[in-house]
Amino acid sequence: MSSMNTPDKTTPPTVILSGPTRGLGRALLDRLVSQGFPTVGLGRDLGRIAAVARSAPAQVQLVEVDLGADSDALTDALAAVRRILSTNSSGPLAFISNASIIEPIGQATGLTCSGLERAMRINCLAPLLIANFLTKTAQAQGRPLLVLDVSSGAACRPIRGWQAYCTSKAAYKMGLDVLAAENSHIKVVHFDPGVMDTSMQDLIRAQHVEDMPEVEVFRSYREKGTLKAPFTVATELIELIERHLS
Numbered sequence: 001m002s003s004m005n006t007p008d009k010t011t012p013p014t015v016i017l018s019g020p021t022r023g024l025g026r027a028l029l030d031r032l033v034s035q036g037f038p039t040v041g042l043g044r045d046l047g048r049i050a051a052v053a054r055s056a057p058a059q060v061q062l063v064e065v066d067l068g069a070d071s072d073a074l075t076d077a078l079a080a081v082r083r084i085l086s087t088n089s090s091g092p093l094a095f096i097s098n099a100s101i102i103e104p105i106g107q108a109t110g111l112t113c114s115g116l117e118r119a120m121r122i123n124c125l126a127p128l129l130i131a132n133f134l135t136k137t138a139q140a141q142g143r144p145l146l147v148l149d150v151s152s153g154a155a156c157r158p159i160r161g162w163q164a165y166c167t168s169k170a171a172y173k174m175g176l177d178v179l180a181a182e183n184s185h186i187k188v189v190h191f192d193p194g195v196m197d198t199s200m201q202d203l204i205r206a207q208h209v210e211d212m213p214e215v216e217v218f219r220s221y222r223e224k225g226t227l228k229a230p231f232t233v234a235t236e237l238i239e240l241i242e243r244h245l246s
């Protein structure tokens with residue numbers, strides 16, 4: 001974690017949230033809206049959350065982007081974010097980097113180039129480019145920026161069958177640490193949410209043991225009822241924002 005300028009305590013942070021459509025991201029969107037944070041949601045197929053944006057039109061703005069698409073799509077999305085932030089140019093910024101994919105799952109020797117590329121793009125390259133862009137924007141506007149990386153234990157330890165996920169999450173973590181080392185106006189926090197009851201875990205539990213030898217461990221979390229509710233984790237993340245920026 002690096003240091004940053006003293007936050008403006010009078011204006012609530014503007015939160016840029018990736019992956020607001022499902023799981024933890026959806027729970028975060030609801031919490032941010034109910035607590036009055038100006039929010040920019042970045043994700044795909046945003047018709048699914050249009051009602052949330054309609055319920056708080058002055059507070060929520062949505063920017064449609066597939067993080068797995070080519071760089072032109074991301075450039076267009078960042079131009080839209082720039083326009084939004086130019087009309088809302090005071091107070092701190094927070095980027096909750098939440099969108100991720102767990103696939104492809106399988107023995108490393110069987111992974112394809114396109115599968116690995118897609119995981120690297122969605123879990124590492126696209127969010128790194130967003131964080132780089134927000135760092136520049138925050139500097140130009142003289143505002144502090146908190147980058148909250150929704151990370152995973154898999155960024156720090158190898159899990160068999162998860163080469164794409166472990167590698168992309170670890171590379172992203174390091175990319176953000178370099179960014180923080182270069183920029184004193186930003187702070188990076190890596191946050192491991194624990195094992196949550198979302199569709200990512202549904203997908204993990206459905207794997208074959210040949211592809212993912214530890215699958216039974218993940219099935220046991222469900223059986224023992226130890227999965228965390230996304231809403232509980234969203235509350236923890238909002239508290240982190242408040243602790244660092246309020």
Ligand SMILES: NC(=O)c1ccc[n+]([C@@H]2O[C@H](COP(=O)([O-])OP(=O)(O)OC[C@H]3O[C@@H](n4cnc5c(N)ncnc54)[C@H](OP(=O)(O)O)[C@@H]3O)[C@@H](O)[C@H]2O)c1
Pocket residue numbers: 018019020021022023024025026042043044045065066067068069097098099100101122150151152153192193194195196197198199200201
């Ligand atoms: N669930 C867990 O137990 C667990 C444990 C440790 C860490 N995490 C981390 O927690 C975060 C949230 O996970 P989750 O469980 O909530 O996952 P999830 O239910 O699978 O939701 C993933 C979110 O990422 C978005 N996303 C995926 N691909 C995208 C793309 N190409 N472009 C734009 N958005 C895309 C999804 O949008 P769509 O609806 O459009 O697909 C969705 O909103 C992730 O960073 C994950 O690595 C989760």
